Amino acid sequence: MPDITVTGLVKSFGSTRALDNVSFTVADKELFTLLGPSGCGKSTTLMSIAGFQHPDAGRIDCGDTTYFDADTKTDLPAEDRNLGIVFQSYAIWPHMTVFDNVAFPLRVRKTRRAELRTKVEQSLELLEIAKLSGRYPHELSGGQQQRVALARAIVYSPTVLLLDEPFSNLDAKLRERARVWLKDLQHSLGLTTIFVTHDQDEALSMSDRILVMNEGHILQTGTPQEIYHHPSHRFVASFVGQCNLLTGNLSRTSPDSHQLLIAGTPAPLTLAATTSTGADTVTVAIRPEAITLLPEDQPRAENCWPAEIRSVEFLGDHYLYRLRVGTVDLIAATASAPPTGPIALYLPPDALVDVDVT
Numbered sequence: 001m002p003d004i005t006v007t008g009l010v011k012s013f014g015s016t017r018a019l020d021n022v023s024f025t026v027a028d029k030e031l032f033t034l035l036g037p038s039g040c041g042k043s044t045t046l047m048s049i050a051g052f053q054h055p056d057a058g059r060i061d062c063g064d065t066t067y068f069d070a071d072t073k074t075d076l077p078a079e080d081r082n083l084g085i086v087f088q089s090y091a092i093w094p095h096m097t098v099f100d101n102v103a104f105p106l107r108v109r110k111t112r113r114a115e116l117r118t119k120v121e122q123s124l125e126l127l128e129i130a131k132l133s134g135r136y137p138h139e140l141s142g143g144q145q146q147r148v149a150l151a152r153a154i155v156y157s158p159t160v161l162l163l164d165e166p167f168s169n170l171d172a173k174l175r176e177r178a179r180v181w182l183k184d185l186q187h188s189l190g191l192t193t194i195f196v197t198h199d200q201d202e203a204l205s206m207s208d209r210i211l212v213m214n215e216g217h218i219l220q221t222g223t224p225q226e227i228y229h230h231p232s233h234r235f236v237a238s239f240v241g242q243c244n245l246l247t248g249n250l251s252r253t254s255p256d257s258h259q260l261l262i263a264g265t266p267a268p269l270t271l272a273a274t275t276s277t278g279a280d281t282v283t284v285a286i287r288p289e290a291i292t293l294l295p296e297d298q299p300r301a302e303n304c305w306p307a308e309i310r311s312v313e314f315l316g317d318h319y320l321y322r323l324r325v326g327t328v329d330l331i332a333a334t335a336s337a338p339p340t341g342p343i344a345l346y347l348p349p350d351a352l353v354d355v356d357v358t
């Protein structure tokens with residue numbers, strides 16, 4: 001399977017800049033996710049790769065084939081791009097059986113009858129819906145219908161699979177199962193896959209790499225671990241998982257050591273590292289589970305603040321605390337029950353990640 005390279009994609013709808021210089025490469029056999037809030041440009045990117053949207057500028061290559069190049073006015077028709085597509089709105093045909101729905105792309109390609117039957121049966125087996133082959137869509141659950149859509153997308157051995165919120169009709173439990181199942185399928189077929197979602201859990205659990213977008217811009221690209229533990233932007237930190245953002249004035253205590261003084265807190269925080277190159281105001285992010293709650297009479301030497309517990313929620317596998325330090329509100333998460341009596345928070349220096357230098 002080839003790489004997909006998107007270079008300098010720009011697309012405007014009237015005064016809305018849906019894509020503003022979007023560039024990325026998806027590697028062979030990779031499951032690559034476009035993640036971001038509604039309206040950030042995910043679908044426009046995917047539709048441009050599919051050939052259903054025509055960018056104003058930029059280029060899209062799939063291996064050695066140029067799908068689109070605004071400079072040379074290349075725009076390969078969608079049907080010649082050999083992509084497997086499952087869009088939210090890409091409904092299966094209600095008047096056709098499961099078999100005929102899955103056979104449809106092969107009939108369009110004038111595949112011979114015996115080969116068509118073999119390929120459809122293989123796809124149905126792979127998606128574990130062979131027993132449903134004679135049923136009509138209204139006789140299927142939402143999850144089964146989405147499997148039919150996927151079977152139809154992979155039946156003609158596409159070069160690349162494009163999926164736009166393919167689990168949107170599933171309930172929470174089925175969605176979780178569908179993630180595991182799709183990841184296994186993608187892996188076993190070795191399909192280069194571009195997946196669009198606004199669901200951070202889905203993105204973190206399935207992706208080899210994630211691209212986070214907002215307002216037509218790419219903010220960060222990285223593995224799920226990099227995106228979660230080292231967000232490079234405050235938007236990424238708060239969009240992907242819960243996060244505390246603390247803004248303060250930076251001072252250098254030695255060539256390698258920095259402290260951040262945050263208004264309303266009792267003592268400056270020591271940072272393990274900063275990307276600041278001289279800026280005074282810095283925002284750091286710390287995940288709730290990176291904060292340790294201690295009895296107040298056992299403080300550590302640094303990065304310890306006395307705190308007041310405002311509320312505690314028990315969420316099954318963890319507790320979520322709303323805390324106040326001076327005039328600053330924070331959230332923390334721990335696996336065990338809260339300590340009794342007055343508490344202090346410990347914010348480990350290496351868990352404080354620069355997200356914005358202003």
Ligand SMILES: Nc1ncnc2c1ncn2[C@@H]1O[C@H](COP(=O)(O)OP(=O)(O)OP(=O)(O)O)[C@@H](O)[C@H]1O
Pocket residue numbers: 013016017018036037038039040041042043044045198
């Ligand atoms: N055909 C269109 N005409 C006008 N504006 C459009 C059109 N398609 C998209 N847009 C606008 O372009 C921007 C990006 O839209 P896009 O559908 O790519 O976002 P998205 O991230 O996929 O959102 P969602 O998660 O809600 O599907 C939005 O502001 C949207 O309103």
